């Protein structure tokens with residue numbers, strides 16, 4: 395058996411076409427969605443992601459502004475910029491690209507963004523609303539994963555979802571979103587004894603740890619759906635946390651890297667920004 399591809403790139407393009415039309419209608423009605431992106435420091439990957447976010451905004455007609463700050467920026471200066479953007483009526487969404495330099499507390503920064511402009515869905519108020527299944531901005535990568543599963547008609551209710559990884563931006567929230575869809579969720583992490591014992595029981599396996607090709611065919615149940623959130627470089631080539639060539643032979647569905655979850659992350663950011671503009675109009 396060779397797994398069907400969960401093609402995030404294609405779904406992202408389709409969603410962006412729909413969003414482009416929606417934004418054009420909003421603009422006709424006098425509502426221009428605006429996104430502010432803050433990039434601190436010289437992380438090359440972050441620069442690439444920020445450029446992609448700006449390009450995506452431009453493609454669909456969202457107004458975007460970029461603030462760049464040097465590596466040695468103090469927390470105080472960054473917080474002052476967030477305060478300014480919180481007050482700017484043309485800005486519907488604010489995001490600070492992560493990771494941040496070590497002198498700045500990510501927690502303090504995330505908490506400073508007004509929850510109604512937190513289009514990354516990282517603010518504790520929005521995380522709380524996600525947990526109680528109230529309307530909120532959902533974190534973009536987990537949101538994108540659920541959208542991909544829905545698009546492929548993959549049933550979540552009653553299924554055993556195993557999440558490997560417990561980061562605040564992917565692992566923890568993706569488990570919560572799947573729980574909200576009535577799945578049974580197990581989390582595995584660096585202190586889990588015998589991770590393979592759990593991954594082999596998964597109907598839907600989501601891997602977000604940042605270790606190249608750690609999930610092998612022998613770790614996966616025949617017919618499982620495998621979602622790979624990893625982004626690693628091996629011999630200069632991008633690869634996920636899942637050994638794609640092996641695992642595609644046992645899985646029913648699998649996300650590729652690149653072209654799987656990544657493009658959906660930016661697409662759901664656009665979706666959240668449009669939602670914010672509509673709510674704030």
Ligand SMILES: Nc1nc2c(c(=O)[nH]1)N[C@@H](CN(C=O)c1ccc(C(=O)N[C@@H](CCC(=O)O)C(=O)O)cc1)CN2
Pocket residue numbers: 442443489490491492493514534535563625632651652653654655656657658659660
């Ligand atoms: N403030 C935030 N910081 C970070 C987030 C986030 O959602 N908000 N997520 C990641 C980085 N990220 C977006 O910011 C992101 C990562 C990867 C991709 C993507 O499209 N990847 C491509 C491959 C790109 C490449 O060739 O390097 C793919 O998978 O096809 C988009 C967004 C951490 N920081």
Ligand SMILES: [Mg+2]
Pocket residue numbers: 425426427428483484485486671
């Ligand atoms: Mg506006």
